[in-house]
Amino acid sequence: xxxxxxxxxxxxxxxxxxxSKGETYGYEILQELSEYGFQDLGEGTMYPVITRLEKxxxxxxxxxxxxxxxxxxxxxxxxxxxxxxNAFKESYKRIAEVASAILDL
Amino acid sequence: xxxxxxxxxxxxxxxxxxxSKGETYGYEILQELSEYGFQDLGEGTMYPVITRLEKxxxxxxxxxxxxxxxxxxxxxxxxxxxxxxNAFKESYKRIAEVASAILDL
DNA sequence: CATAGCTACTTTGCAATGTCAAGTAGTGAT
DNA sequence: ATCACTACTTGACATTGCAAAGTAGCTATG
Numbered sequence: 427x428x429x430x431x432x433x434x435x436x437x438x439x440x441x442x443x444x445x446s447k448g449e450t451y452g453y454e455i456l457q458e459l460s461e462y463g464f465q466d467l468g469e470g471t472m473y474p475v476i477t478r479l480e481k482x483x484x485x486x487x488x489x490x491x492x493x494x495x496x497x498x499x500x501x502x503x504x505x506x507x508x509x510x511x512n513a514f515k516e517s518y519k520r521i522a523e524v525a526s527a528i529l530d531l
Numbered sequence: 532x533x534x535x536x537x538x539x540x541x542x543x544x545x546x547x548x549x550x551s552k553g554e555t556y557g558y559e560i561l562q563e564l565s566e567y568g569f570q571d572l573g574e575g576t577m578y579p580v581i582t583r584l585e586k587x588x589x590x591x592x593x594x595x596x597x598x599x600x601x602x603x604x605x606x607x608x609x610x611x612x613x614x615x616x617n618a619f620k621e622s623y624k625r626i627a628e629v630a631s632a633i634l635d636l
Numbered sequence: 637c638a639t640a641g642c643t644a645c646t647t648t649g650c651a652a653t654g655t656c657a658a659g660t661a662g663t664g665a666t
Numbered sequence: 667a668t669c670a671c672t673a674c675t676t677g678a679c680a681t682t683g684c685a686a687a688g689t690a691g692c693t694a695t696g
Contacts, residue, residue: 429622430654431540431681436626437654438536440633453673463629471654473674478653495672496662515634517534521541522627524568528545529620535683536652542683558644576683578645583682600643601691639696646689653681660675666668 427466439514440464441475445485446503446511452476453498476501484510538569538576544619545569546580550590551608551616557581558603581606589615 427433444450444458456472479485484507492498503511525531549555549563561577584590589612597603608616630636 427654429540429626431543432622432626433655434539434653434682435534435536436630440630443633443635451673456673459633462633463625468655468657469674470656470658470676474653474676477675492662492673494663496660496674498673515636517537518630518634519636520568521534521537522631525541525545525623526627528548528564528567529623530548531620531624538684539653539682556644561644573684573686574645575647575685575687579647579683582646597644597691599692601645601689603644637696639694641693641695643692644690647687649686650684652683655679655681657678658676661673663670663672665670 427464433471436518437471438475438479439511439518441472442479442484442503442507442511442514445479445501446508449488449500449502451498451500479507482510483507541623542576543580543584544616544623546577547584547589547608547612547616547619550584550606551613554593554605554607556603556605584612587615588612 440459441455444455450458452469452473455476456467456469459467459472476485480487480501484504485501486504488500488502489497490500545564545567546560549560555563557574557578560581561572561574564572564577581590585592585606589609590606591609593605593607594602595605
């Protein structure tokens with residue numbers, strides 16, 4: 427991404443939001459985010475986010491063989507994850523509104 | 532701030548935007564941002580941002596005695612700063628749109 | 637006069653997080 | 667056999683926000 431600093435903080439919420447829409451795995455999330463508009467998002471950026479979300483207990487993991495390559499790790503959102511995601515959305519909304527006001531958007 | 536990570540990247544642009552509206556100094560910017568909604572923003576967060584903006588040449592400094600306390604450092608936006616601010620706004624807008632879509636806002 | 641409170645800027649140490657680059661590995665096509 | 671795609675991992679790095687403490691000048695309160 428060109429604007430790496432702007433990604434800070436929002437990426438985690440976005441990844442969790444994608445997972446919240448249905449079970450999926452890292453590589454697919456990467457493509458999903460790319461379609462939304464987060465191009466150029468590297469794997470080295472993505473996977474650590476997922477690992478973090480799992481460590482915090484916001485997502486649950488399940489391994490399964492892939493028909494196309496190495497093992498996939500499928501993720502679903504957890505109860506805690508849903509709570510966190512909602513809180514994140516509220517925070518984001520609030521900050522985005524303030525920022526929009528300051529930036530005259 | 533509660534959501535420190537969400538501040539990353541947007542704070543610099545917001546401070547520059549405030550300065551772009553007219554000559555001002557650190558303490559006043561702090562109050563300005565507070566009124567907009569960025570409460571609890573510490574001085575230890577603000578001033579380094581200003582220093583950074585000056586180092587990058589986005590703002591220009593002028594010192595003047597304060598009627599109320601120690602010397603004030605007044606800042607105005609530079610030509611480069613205007614260019615950067617516009618670029619920042621575009622980046623922010625783009626990323627905010629993508630994030631809104633992903634987060635269903 | 638001393639203390640507190642406000643204005644105003646600085647510095648240090650720290651933690652969180654995105655990025656780049658490289659690596660590992662399985663599968664299928666040329 | 668090499669390339670390309672899928673799929674996940676790891677390490678070193680830079681940026682940046684934050685808390686806490688310090689410096690300093692002025693004003694008002696007692």
